[in-house]
Amino acid sequence: MPLVTTRYLVSEAARLGHGVGALNVLHLETAEALVRAAERAGRPVILQVSQNCVSFHGGHLEPLTRAAATLAESSDVPVSLHLDHAEDEALALAAVDLGYSSVMYDGAALPWEDNIAATRRVVAHARTRDVFVEAELGEIGGKDGAHAPGVRTDPAEAAEFVATTGVDALAVAVGSSHAMTTREAVLDLDLVARLRDAVPVPLVLHGSSGVDDRTMQEAIRAGIVKVNVSTHLNSTFTAAVREFLGANPAVVDSRKYIGPGREAMIAEAARLLRLFSLELDEGAPVGR
Numbered sequence: 419m420p421l422v423t424t425r426y427l428v429s430e431a432a433r434l435g436h437g438v439g440a441l442n443v444l445h446l447e448t449a450e451a452l453v454r455a456a457e458r459a460g461r462p463v464i465l466q467v468s469q470n471c472v473s474f475h476g477g478h479l480e481p482l483t484r485a486a487a488t489l490a491e492s493s494d495v496p497v498s499l500h501l502d503h504a505e506d507e508a509l510a511l512a513a514v515d516l517g518y519s520s521v522m523y524d525g526a527a528l529p530w531e532d533n534i535a536a537t538r539r540v541v542a543h544a545r546t547r548d549v550f551v552e553a554e555l556g557e558i559g560g561k562d563g564a565h566a567p568g569v570r571t572d573p574a575e576a577a578e579f580v581a582t583t584g585v586d587a588l589a590v591a592v593g594s595s596h597a598m599t600t601r602e603a604v605l606d607l608d609l610v611a612r613l614r615d616a617v618p619v620p621l622v623l624h625g626s627s628g629v630d631d632r633t634m635q636e637a638i639r640a641g642i643v644k645v646n647v648s649t650h651l652n653s654t655f656t657a658a659v660r661e662f663l664g665a666n667p668a669v670v671d672s673r674k675y676i677g678p679g680r681e682a683m684i685a686e687a688a689r690l691l692r693l694f695s696l697e698l699d700e701g702a703p704v705g706r
Contacts, residue, residue, distance in 0.1 A: 419491070419493065419494060419495075419496065420491060421487060421490050421491060421497060421498060421499065421519070422462070422496040422497065422498050422519075423498055423519035423520070423548075423550065424464055424498040424499075424500050424519045424520030424550045425519065425520065425548075425550040425586065426496075426498075427462050427464060427496060427498055428550070428586075428587060428620050428643055428644055429620075430462075431620075431643050431644070431695075432620050432643045434695075435638075435639070435696075436638065436643075436694065436695045436696055437634075437638040437642060437643060437644070437645045437694035437695065437696075438462060438463075438464060438643065438644055438645065438694065438695075439461070439463050439464065439645055439647060439687070439690055439691045439694050440463075440464035440466050440500060440502070440622075440644050440645060440646045440647070441455075441463060441464070441465065441466060441646075441647050441648070441651060441687055441690075442466045442467075442468060442471070442502065442646070442647070442648035442651070442652075443465050443466060443467050443471060443482065443486055444471055444474070444652065445474075445475075445482070446482070446485050447676050447679070447680050448651075448652075448655065448680075448683065449465060449482070449485060449486045449489050450489060450680060451655070451680045451681075451683040451684045451687060452465055452683070452687055453465070453489045453490060453492075453493050453497060454684045455683070455684045455685075455686075455687030455688040455691060456493065456495045456497060456687075456688070456691060457493055457494060457495050458684060458685075458688040459687075459688040459689075459691040459692050460495065461495065461688075461691040461692060461694075461695050461697075462495055462496035462497065462498075462691075463495070463496075463497055463498075463687075463691060464497075464498050464499075464500050464520075464644070465486050465490065465497060465498070465499050465500065466500045466501075466502040466646065466648075467479070467482060467483060467486065467499070467500070467501055467502065468501075468502040468503045468504075468648075469501075469502075469503050469504050469505060469506060469509055470503070472509065479501075479509065479512060479513065479516060480516060483499065483513075483516055483517075483518070486499060487499060487517070498519050498520065499517070499518050499519060499520075500518060500519070500520040500521070500522065500552075501513035501518050501520070501521040501522060502522050502646070503522055503524045504521060504522060504523055504524060505524050505525070505527070507523065507525075507536050507539065507540060510522075510523045510540045511540065511543050514540075514543055514544050514546075514547055514549045515547075518549065519549060519550060520549060520550035520551070520552065520586075521540065521544065521549060521550075521551060521552070522551075522552040522553065522554070522589070523536065523537055523540040523551065523552075523553055524553070524554050525537055525553070525554075526554040526555065533555075534579070534582055534583060537551075537553050537583040537585060538582070538583050538584070541583055541584045541585060545584075550586045550587065551584075551585050551586050551587075552585065552586065552587040552588070552589060552622055552644070553579070553583060553585040553587075553588060553589070554588070554589040554590075554624070555571050555575065555576055555579045555588060555589075555590065555591075569591045570591055570592060570606060570609060571588075571590040571591045571592065571609070571613060573609075573612045573613050573615075573616035573617070574616065576588060576590065576613055576616060576617050577616045577617055577618075580617050580618065580619055585619065586619055586620075587619050587620045587621070587622050587643075587644060588613075588617055588619055588620075588621060588622065589621075589622040589623070589624050589646075590610070590613050590621055590622070590623070592605050592606045592607075592609050592610050592613070592623070592637075605629060605633055605636075605637050607633075607636055607637060607640045610637055610640040610641050610642060611640045611641055613641065614640065614641025615641075620643035620644060621641050621642050621643055621644075622642070622643070622644040622645075622646065623637060623642045623644070623645055623646065624646045625646070626645050626646055626647045626650075627647055627648060627649035627650035627651075627653075628649075628650075631693055634693065634694070635693065635696060638694065638696065639696075645694050647687075647690060650686075650690075651683050651686060651687055651690075654682050654683055654686045655679040655680070655682060655683045656679065657682065658678040658679045658681070658682035658683075659675050659676065659678065659679040661678070662674070662675045662678045662679075663675050
């Protein structure tokens, strides 16, 4: 089916009281895995390309974007394309012009006034193409910058930031941390609910790889709508590759070991998409 917009997927999830998975693309094989996972789960997915991913691909945004869009358009479930964590304002603007239906401009490490000004410029350009803009207030833990990992987003500041910038979604700091390889994050669910009540746009949780299943569903019920996952799925992919190479040390054809990585990612991503839509029983064992 044709690409859908992130605005539509997030709005539908909010209407239903569900979460929608926003899963990170690293290369073609992960894009293939995430689209297949969405088809297997029968759930929509937001494919995210981050600034770090663009840097890995030589600073070129278009080739991987075109490949991901082609995969999305061949899918029988709704898929959208999102630029994640663009600290480079020019990259966010380029993604708007390239056809992304949503971008995240991340000015969280900037002083308040500079963050406001830059975010407003991105929003103004995005409005010319009806592109959905996500921003972040209070840098999520696990990244260097102006905020310590233990920071929490203040509801009053969040409401002021959204009103001033006109963003369509807000990533909030409520206890998760980027790049966690264990699922031990402790979320402040009361703060999630207060932010939901204070902010008139959908809330986004970054660092969701560190959140266990039960807590993730509680966070969605408290007000999280867009759920970003990268590290957990990358760990799943890499573990399958390591297992295959350990059992087959003479293999040199990369397709032989990337294939199991891709299959493992498909299975776990499909499970997460069902979990975020509140399909799975939250009483199931945590982590599976």
